[in-house]
Amino acid sequence: MSATDEAKENADSLLQDIQKKITEAFDIFDHESNKTVDVREVGTIVRSLNCCPSEAELHDMLAEIEEEEPTGYIRFEKFLPMMTKVMMERRYKPNPEDVLLKAFQVMDTEMKGHLTQDELRKCMTEEGEPFTQEELEEMMSAAVDPDKGIILYRDFVSEMAVEET
Structure with a gap:
């Protein structure tokens, strides 16, 4: 296996691991098991994933994934890609x-x-x-x-x- 193939395999493995963590955290708050969570729970989900955005940064994250007509709920299909990007880029890491x-x-x-x-x-x-x-x-x-x-x-x-x- 070439170094390029190995790096791609490691990146794929990291991506799968991150998406699994996001899915598990989201599912804890998906009380209706319908792939939605209350918008007020998103900060708790994000922080449970070891990301510590400010309230303003969290507000920006929500604005990115909320429906055009806000319903009070966030859908998993919108949360997953946004949160995957945040975690892959290692944004909002806690302070040492x-x-x-x-x-x-x-x-x-x-x-x-x-x-x-x-x-x-x-x-x-x-x-x-x-x-x-x-x-x-x-x-x-x-x-x-x-x-x-x-x-x-x-x-x-x-x-x-x-x-x-």
């Missing part, structure tokens, strides 16, 4: 651990090595793309050290970081 750590260190103006719940809440709701109350509560439940009541962000960052696959 060192970048996440630097972001927390910026919030820790006194360099204490931790944040209080109020400091984190203020940053997450008043800066950049604000978290919803639900997102904030979910983050707090994972981030706050139950014994100390603070966010030991070095530990939390290693939990947040996603290993490249």
Whole structure:
């Protein structure tokens, strides 16, 4: 087998693997088993596939695959090619651990090595793309050290970081 044939076989294998992951993630949210999902579930599906678009980027993705007359549902036949392209191009990859750590260190103006719940809440709701109350509560439940009541962000960052696959 030539190197070109082997490269094509590897690319085909990667494509099949990606499309299988997309199909499995979509199917979890296809509650009616009719190859559609609620448009509000698409962000969860995309993020479950290890892609982390901003809300604006997610909005652009939805605009690309929504029906001309929005129905509130996204069809698999439109989702699959768009999401395949996103994953093949490795768009919206999560930030590595060192970048996440630097972001927390910026919030820790006194360099204490931790944040209080109020400091984190203020940053997450008043800066950049604000978290919803639900997102904030979910983050707090994972981030706050139950014994100390603070966010030991070095530990939390290693939990947040996603290993490249």
